[in-house]
Amino acid sequence: MLDQKIAQDVIFQGLSLGADFCDIFIEKNFVDSIAINSSKVKDIKSGVDFGIGIRLIFGTQSLYGYTNSARKEDLLELTKTLGAQYNKKIDNIPSLSFKTFNPTLINAVSNLEKPTEYKVSKLLELNDLTRKQSNLIEQVNINLLQRRQEVEVFDSEGLHMNDIRPYCRISSSAIAKDGTEQASGSWNPGVRGGYQFVEDLDFNWIADYTAKKAVTVLKAKPCPAGKMPVVIDNGFGGVIFHEACGHSLETTAVEKKASVFWDKKGEMIAHEALSAVDDGTIDNLWGSLSCDDEGMQTQKTQLIKNGKLENFLCDRLGHIKTGHPRTGSARRESYKYAPASRMRNTFIEAGPHSLEELLSSMGDGLYAKSMGGGSVNPGTGEFNFSVEEGYMVKNGKIQEAVKGATLIGRGEEIMKDISMVGNNLDFAAGICGSVSGGVPVTVGQPAVKVDQILVGGNA
Amino acid sequence: MRQEVLDKMNDLISYAKDAGADECDVISSKGESLSLSAQNGAIDKFNVAGSSSIGIRVIKDNKVGLSYTESMDVDALKFAAKKAVENSVCVGESPFESIKLENKQNLKEKKINNPTSLEEKKEFTLALEADVKKRDSRIQTVPYNGLSERTVEKYYLNSKNTHTFQNDHYYSCYTSALINDGKKSSMNYHSSIAKTFNDLDKNNCVDQSYQHALNWLDATSVETGRYNVIFTPDSFEELFGCFGGVFSGKAAMEKNNPFEEKVGKIVGHKELIITDSPRFKEAFSEYYFDDEGFDQEDLCLLDKGELKTFYHNTKTASFFNLNTTARAARGSKSALGVSGTNIVIHSGSTEESNLLKDKYIEIHSMQGLHSGAKFMSGDFSFAASGYLKENGQVLRPIKGITVAGNFYNMLKNIAQIGNIQHGSTHRSFFTPLIKFSDMSVAG
Incomplete structure (x- = not known):
């Protein structure tokens, strides 16, 4: 996308101004979306984002700027503005030549060229199926997002990398209404890949799942509040690890000592039943990448093994500041953000137990069948996340549905309170927001049992 | 340029x-x-x-x-x-x-x-x-x-x-x-x-x-139970923001608004008056026209508990056979929508000192707002920190609690509305202190 000669001149200018390192991130992003509401097409949007980010690193300081212009003079001016902070002048910068890095490509679900009319008819089919599930379904909202992100990176170590990242995600939400009460149930799967993903979906299953969830929550009673054992089921339940621990293992927090785990590498930070990884190399997964946003091949990173902290997630600046090895985890929402260490596909590895064993060992407590989102303060480890669909459990047996539950606690504590891990590992797509914007991530886990956690609900 | x-x-x-x-x-x-x-x-x-x-x-x-x-x-x-x-x-x-x-x-x-x-x-x-x-x-x-x-x-x-x-x-x-x-x-x-x-x-x-x-640092939680709760203006702005979509004419048109059929009906406490005020004198931002070019003026959303209107653009207004309320919103990358400007909740009749008399929890900071609020039902449950107070004085700091409720019921079941208006830190939200009784707090 960017002429190599211009890239050379920009990097030469950055190094001439005294930078220890310089990289250029070029991004072109093609976006298409279709939204369905009230059994009609609500809107169809298309767009093209384009921009270039330039980063200079002086010691541990990062200087970053971006522009929509690819003109050489604009890029040199931006570099000059950044470098002027140090007011240095270095002569005899050796000439730079780029070597193109061809990473091992992570597979993506194939794209299927279908006209917009066809895609609209498929989404309306899902709309109709969902409405047929129950008379209580009042509204159905469906969104299809297809995105193709083209990325190019040049750096002052001679790296040149191109990557193409296709994304496809469908969000389907059913709203149930009974008198004045309303509740919703949603399903939002996404993949690294193209439209074939939608063709392969089981629309009957999605319609049944979202409608049933909306009706269940509609009829649910308020969840009782207090401390109790909780079994969190698989898939999006992995948001618990993502929030309670994952963010605290990113060097973005570790480098500032704003993580409760910043000095715990090699120590037991979790129950010995728990092992967790962040793996950017899994074919077709929403959070997978061939290369990260610094042009490094992504990898599988063992974060926790049998309770012991093995690795952090680290980008270039995190490496400079902490000495931890880079893990191909440098990510950003777009050229508008400097890269930062971020999660990719993060999950608790499967254990030996069935879901029934987890529930029966719990006695009385809460079964969180599906989770909503959450957030964490990495500095204190305090996290929270919501339960979308939950059930009370008595003597190990699932009872009535409950709503309005939130789980809160501290990462250090809950990691030690996960005492049983199930064998039904599954994944779910999400968008994670943090210092470098919102990036596609996968969360995942098998069902886990937490011995005790504070449940916010109806006191 | x-x-x-x-x-x-x-x-x-x-x-x-x-x-x-x-x-x-x-x-x-x-x-x-x-x-x-x-x-x-x-x-x-x-x-x-x-x-x-x-x-x-x-x-x-x-x-x-x-x-x-x-x-x-x-x-x-x-x-x-x-x-x-x-x-x-x-x-x-x-x-x-x-x-x-x-x-x-x-x-x-x-x-x-x-x-x-x-x-x-x-x-x-x-x-x-x-x-x-x-x-x-x-x-x-x-x-x-x-x-x-x-x-x-x-x-x-x-x-x-x-x-x-x-x-x-x-x-x-x-x-x-x-x-x-x-x-x-x-x-x-x-x-x-x-x-x-x-x-x-x-x-x-x-x-x-x-x-x-x-x-x-030394704060602890409280016993699980029902408490009087007062939100600081900043935290009430956050809570209000989770459910502010009830004033959206677009959401009402798309049947994604729980207040869809409530215009002209009582949805709040008899003292509750809420205005969307584009040029409120103490606000940080001034708004003159919407994203269809129409001039913006004060818009009464709730008058003595009665829902008066929604935020409308020309499309949603036409759908409901009304005139636009000049609240069209559109960014360069988005479809035509609606949005408000500065939210102003009018002062009530209770002397602020009286409102602060009994023991209550002041909610100062909340976490998990993007996931703990259910817009359609009004249910919410958030992690929170704050202070246990009486007569406006701190008895002790508290953290590690959750506060839960139903926002739409809260609007109707307000215990007291104070007589002094306060602005949020970003001066986009103005409210008196409002006391909610019998709220569910877990610790």
């Missing part, structure tokens, strides 16, 4: 007309920003940015199509125009959506004066870290701090010769304190926003960050 942007917008409209559009309007957004942060006594991040985007909405045969681009060359603009027209083909007819306003010019250009040197901004940023660290040897780090300066411009142009322009320039800063005494840790942060650099309240950011972090 303004003429250059206008020329591109006119070109885009011409290309869309050439591609078959009946009518169209174009939004262009431009922004420049500078941001700095400090770590360990040095500036560790320095970001400068300039960006622009242009988005078009076309109407062809009563169908609407949308597209945008961040590239401004002729080919990119022609492609955007063509895609918008193509997109309109697959959309059903939209009899309520049209481009109405003709021959209007409304330009609100602020002169931007930036006398502050970069060195002053760097010193200020370094002080955001250093001043917190000076407060206490137990401050482990000041993990998040920064200064930002932003200039934004927004242009609207339609094919009926209506053109609006508004720009703004402002500063913001924030800092944080992470205190660790070896066994426990606690963190808080606070921000400030101002039109001029000198009006940024750094000292208050430092005080608030440090003082609450210190207070919450």
Whole structure:
């Protein structure tokens, strides 16, 4: 996308101004979306984002700027503005030549060229199926997002990398209404890949799942509040690890000592039943990448093994500041953000137990069948996340549905309170927001049992 | 520069007309920003940015199509125009959506004066870290701090010769304190926003960050039960924001609004009056016209508990057979929607000192708002920190609690509304203190 000669001149200018390192991130992003509401097409949007980010690193300081212009003079001016902070002048910068890095490509679900009319008819089919599930379904909202992100990176170590990242995600939400009460149930799967993903979906299953969830929550009673054992089921339940621990293992927090785990590498930070990884190399997964946003091949990173902290997630600046090895985890929402260490596909590895064993060992407590989102303060480890669909459990047996539950606690504590891990590992797509914007991530886990956690609900 | 942007917008409209559009309007957004942060006594991040985007909405045969681009060359603009027209083909007819306003010019250009040197901004940023660290040897780090300066411009142009322009320039800063005494840790942060650099309240950011972090270091939770609860203006703004969509005419039209059929009905306490006020005298931002070019005036949303109207644009108003309330909202990359301006909750009849008399929990900070609120049902459950208080005096700090309830029921079951109005930190939300009794708190 960017002429190599211009890239050379920009990097030469950055190094001439005294930078220890310089990289250029070029991004072109093609976006298409279709939204369905009230059994009609609500809107169809298309767009093209384009921009270039330039980063200079002086010691541990990062200087970053971006522009929509690819003109050489604009890029040199931006570099000059950044470098002027140090007011240095270095002569005899050796000439730079780029070597193109061809990473091992992570597979993506194939794209299927279908006209917009066809895609609209498929989404309306899902709309109709969902409405047929129950008379209580009042509204159905469906969104299809297809995105193709083209990325190019040049750096002052001679790296040149191109990557193409296709994304496809469908969000389907059913709203149930009974008198004045309303509740919703949603399903939002996404993949690294193209439209074939939608063709392969089981629309009957999605319609049944979202409608049933909306009706269940509609009829649910308020969840009782207090401390109790909780079994969190698989898939999006992995948001618990993502929030309670994952963010605290990113060097973005570790480098500032704003993580409760910043000095715990090699120590037991979790129950010995728990092992967790962040793996950017899994074919077709929403959070997978061939290369990260610094042009490094992504990898599988063992974060926790049998309770012991093995690795952090680290980008270039995190490496400079902490000495931890880079893990191909440098990510950003777009050229508008400097890269930062971020999660990719993060999950608790499967254990030996069935879901029934987890529930029966719990006695009385809460079964969180599906989770909503959450957030964490990495500095204190305090996290929270919501339960979308939950059930009370008595003597190990699932009872009535409950709503309005939130789980809160501290990462250090809950990691030690996960005492049983199930064998039904599954994944779910999400968008994670943090210092470098919102990036596609996968969360995942098998069902886990937490011995005790504070449940916010109806006191 | 303004003429250059206008020329591109006119070109885009011409290309869309050439591609078959009946009518169209174009939004262009431009922004420049500078941001700095400090770590360990040095500036560790320095970001400068300039960006622009242009988005078009076309109407062809009563169908609407949308597209945008961040590239401004002729080919990119022609492609955007063509895609918008193509997109309109697959959309059903939209009899309520049209481009109405003709021959209007409304330009609100602020002169931007930036006398502050970069060195002053760097010193200020370094002080955001250093001043917190000076407060206490137990401050482990000041993990998040920064200064930002932003200039934004927004242009609207339609094919009926209506053109609006508004720009703004402002500063913001924030800092944080992470205190660790070896066994426990606690963190808080606070921000400030101002039109001029000198009006940024750094000292208050430092005080608030440090003082609450210190207070919450030894805080504990409360017993699970029902409590009187009062939200600070900032935390009530956050809670209100989770459910503010009930005033959306667009959500009502799309049957995604639990107040869809409640206009003219009582949905709140008899003393509750809420106004959307574009130019409220104490507000940070002033709004003059919406994103269809219509002039904005005060809009009464709730009067003595009765829902009076929604935020409407011309499309949602037409759907409900009403006039627009001039609350159209559209960015260069988004479809036509609605949004409010400054929210003003009017003062009530209870002396504030009386409202604070009994024992209550003051909710100061909440986490998990994006996931713990269910808009359609009104149910929410958030992690929270605050203070147990009586007569306005702190009995003890509390943290590690959840506060839960149903927002729509809360509006009806308000115990008392205070007689003094307070503004939130960002001066976009104004409210008296409101006491809610019998709220569910878990600890």
